[in-house]
Amino acid sequence: MKEVRHYDIDESDLPLCCPLPRLALWDQHPRVYIPIRAGEDAVCPYCGTTFTLKETA
Secondary structure, X not given: OOXXXXXXXXXXXXXXXXXXXXXXXXXXXXXXXXXXXXXXXXXOOOOOOEEEEOOOO
């Protein structure tokens, strides 16, 4: 079964791309930039990783 990954990100991670530069997954698929809005989830079309942009106070 495929591992499902989820990351909470903040504005310092924008623009959002998968894999994230801080992860050692850079060789798993091509880097793709993903649109995201605060409080919403975005899904990578290659690996299915979900990202949630934390809302700023």
